[in-house]
Amino acid sequence: MCGIIGYLGYRNAYPILIEGLKKLEYRGYDSSGISVFFKNGYNLYKSKGKISELENKIYSSGIIIKGNTGIGHTRWATHGSTDDINAHPHVSNSNDLVMIHNGIIENYHAIKIILLNNGFTFKSKTDTEVLVNLIEYIKSENKLSLEEAVRISLNEVIGAYSIAIVDKSNPETIIIAKLGSPITIGVGNKEFFIASDPIPFAQYTKNVIYLRDGEMAILRKNKNLDLRKIINNNKLNPIIKKLKINLKEIEKGEYKHFMLKEIYDQPKTILDTLRGRLLISSNEKTIHISGIESNKEKFINAKSITIIACGTSWHSGLIGEYLLEKFTRIPVEVEYASEFRYRDPIIGKKDIIIAISQSGETADTLSALKLAKSKGAFIFGICNIAGSSIARNVDAGAYTHAGPEIGVASTKAFTGQITVLMLMALKIGIYKSTIDNKLYKRLCKELNNIPYKISKVLKIHNYIKKISKIYCEENNFLYLGRGINFPVALEGALKLKEVSYIHAEGFPAAEMKHGPIALIDDNMPVIVIAPIKGFYEKIVSNIQEIKARKGKIIAIINEGDVQVNMLADHVIKIPSTHEYLCPLITVIPLQLLAYQIACIRGENVDQPRNLAKSVTVE
Ligand code: M6R
Numbered sequence: 001m002c003g004i005i006g007y008l009g010y011r012n013a014y015p016i017l018i019e020g021l022k023k024l025e026y027r028g029y030d031s032s033g034i035s036v037f038f039k040n041g042y043n044l045y046k047s048k049g050k051i052s053e054l055e056n057k058i059y060s061s062g063i064i065i066k067g068n069t070g071i072g073h074t075r076w077a078t079h080g081s082t083d084d085i086n087a088h089p090h091v092s093n094s095n096d097l098v099m100i101h102n103g104i105i106e107n108y109h110a111i112k113i114i115l116l117n118n119g120f121t122f123k124s125k126t127d128t129e130v131l132v133n134l135i136e137y138i139k140s141e142n143k144l145s146l147e148e149a150v151r152i153s154l155n156e157v158i159g160a161y162s163i164a165i166v167d168k169s170n171p172e173t174i175i176i177a178k179l180g181s182p183i184t185i186g187v188g189n190k191e192f193f194i195a196s197d198p199i200p201f202a203q204y205t206k207n208v209i210y211l212r213d214g215e216m217a218i219l220r221k222n223k224n225l226d227l228r229k230i231i232n233n234n235k236l237n238p239i240i241k242k243l244k245i246n247l248k249e250i251e252k253g254e255y256k257h258f259m260l261k262e263i264y265d266q267p268k269t270i271l272d273t274l275r276g277r278l279l280i281s282s283n284e285k286t287i288h289i290s291g292i293e294s295n296k297e298k299f300i301n302a303k304s305i306t307i308i309a310c311g312t313s314w315h316s317g318l319i320g321e322y323l324l325e326k327f328t329r330i331p332v333e334v335e336y337a338s339e340f341r342y343r344d345p346i347i348g349k350k351d352i353i354i355a356i357s358q359s360g361e362t363a364d365t366l367s368a369l370k371l372a373k374s375k376g377a378f379i380f381g382i383c384n385i386a387g388s389s390i391a392r393n394v395d396a397g398a399y400t401h402a403g404p405e406i407g408v409a410s411t412k413a414f415t416g417q418i419t420v421l422m423l424m425a426l427k428i429g430i431y432k433s434t435i436d437n438k439l440y441k442r443l444c445k446e447l448n449n450i451p452y453k454i455s456k457v458l459k460i461h462n463y464i465k466k467i468s469k470i471y472c473e474e475n476n477f478l479y480l481g482r483g484i485n486f487p488v489a490l491e492g493a494l495k496l497k498e499v500s501y502i503h504a505e506g507f508p509a510a511e512m513k514h515g516p517i518a519l520i521d522d523n524m525p526v527i528v529i530a531p532i533k534g535f536y537e538k539i540v541s542n543i544q545e546i547k548a549r550k551g552k553i554i555a556i557i558n559e560g561d562v563q564v565n566m567l568a569d570h571v572i573k574i575p576s577t578h579e580y581l582c583p584l585i586t587v588i589p590l591q592l593l594a595y596q597i598a599c600i601r602g603e604n605v606d607q608p609r610n611l612a613k614s615v616t617v618e
Contacts (some may be wrong), residue, residue, distance in 0.1 A: 009191025014072030019201035028612030029074030037171030120517035177216035182435035259407035278472025285444035291396035318487035320421035358413035360388020468596035492590030
């Protein structure tokens with residue numbers, strides 16, 4: 001979703017802004033813009049489309065942009081179409097205030113009417129232009145400093161925001177503020193960086209401040225940062241954290257796309273998820289998850305678990321439901337965070353909420369967890385991004401340690417989430433004695449083998465390329481799975497939709513006959529996840545039903561399978577594993593298939609149209 005970048009210091013701001021915007025591209029955007037300030041003025045350029053189009057526009061203007069203060073933005077349209085006018089930065093009526101914004105101002109319409117009645121005019125359709133003019137109005141009416149006008153205005157708005165604003169008459173100050181949408185500050189030596197996440201400034205400084213909801217910061221050249229509460233202007237002490245980013249992790253290296261790199265990263269990222277948590281020796285198998293250990297009684301006495309998440313994280317939640325119910329015997333529900341937050345869910349002190357989110361910034365998941373918190377539930381987070389909003393708002397949690405995921409289509413975060421959920425299920429199962437000790441040991445041992453088995457699946461990539469060539473022109477796909485592989489069918493279909501724009505649906509295989517079977521004819525490829533362990537005979541029957549209607553079958557089978565091997569049009573052979581660990585293996589060929597089909601169709605795999613990596617608005 002929208003990306004924010006800014007610089008204040010002694011360097012030329014322009015290249016920092018442009019390079020920073022490029023590092024934010026992965027969040028998803030449809031237009032971009034920058035503004036660089038000099039004494040009593042600024043250059044401002046915006047363009048719809050890619051950042052290269054913005055660069056071309058600036059280049060062809062012939063202007064050399066110079067200045068040590070600047071702000072930049074990638075916009076993911078909410079209010080108003082994707083064009084140059086609606087792109088950020090937005091400027092107040094006097095042309096003095098320049099602002100960028102991520103989020104949605106829900107009461108912008110009411111504010112706009114007040115401003116229109118007071119003579120203000122608007123060029124764009126955005127809520128951002130309304131906010132920058134509200135700030136200007138409050139500033140000039142009450143003869144206030146910019147920081148006080150920002151503070152008072154933000155107390156008037158309903159919605160979510162992270163903003164950065166500069167007054168052209170004082171280009172040595174940037175004011176930023178946050179509620180709901182993320183913003184971080186990089187603190188260098190006599191310089192500040194601001195960005196939606198620390199990736200754009202990681203090469204300059206590892207000192208980072210994660211602004212919290214309801215906070216604003218006044219950044220002044222050669223001065224200490226001034227952190228305040230928006231509600232009452234109380235001064236706060238900034239907490240500077242050390243960034244732990246390996247810069248190599250945010251580069252594609254030898255791979256053509258981040259998505260491919262991240263698929264290939266999985267043997268390593270799962271090892272990273274397991275590191276220090278799964279301890280295996282010849283006779284001991286121990287799991288350590290500090291977030292569970294320090295809240296042992298909560299988990300032992302839990303009345304229910306509700307998993308809240310969106311998209312791919314919701315799919316891993318569905319897999320978590322199978323794992324947690326099976327091994328802990330605690331009733332589990334999985335909810336779309338976006339629905340949960342608007343119901344009146346029946347949860348209380350004895351219930352546990354597991355919030356799953358790669359980015360840790362998904363607005364729906366964050367709101368849903370806040371609602372559950374207000375009802376007294378214990379909140380456990382599974383996030384990939386350390387220090388993210390969700391990670392900061394939970395009672396306890398476990399990071400997936402999958403490293404930065406840049407491709408918009410989530411891959412390695414998904415397998416990281418499943419790995420954490422498996423560790424949790426086993427640990428709680430042992431605490432509650434709801435898992436047989438022998439099975440526990442077998443699963444620990446097999447979990448440890450998963451990275452190796454994924455490496456084996458990655459070796460059949462060339463074969464998957466061949467299958468992709470055969471099916472790349474299709475317009476529809478069905479994905480079927482049963483038991484714990486049903487959510488994998490959903491995830492396979494989502495991956496294909498996201499990167500190739502082919503219509504795809506996932507179903508539990510047995511549901512076919514209740515409707516989707518009407519779609520089957522000789523034009524319908526059906527991907528069936530058919531490992532030997534778990535409903536094999538039943539899946540064989542489902543395959544027969546499809547064959548009888550001339551559907552084309554691509555089956556994910558185990559090495560050594562005979563029956564499905566004979567029935568399917570094409571088979572993808574993967575190593576076998578325990579039924580409850582299957583999703584970690586079966587999803588890999590589906591990720592590769594989606595990736596390859598999208599590549600053959602010439603789609604922008606890492607930044608698919610209309611999608612954002614981190615969905616920070618409702
Ligand atoms: O960051 P989160 O895990 O909370 O994101 C949730 C979804 O937006 C995300 O999984 C989305 O569905 C991805 N595009 C999936 O590839």
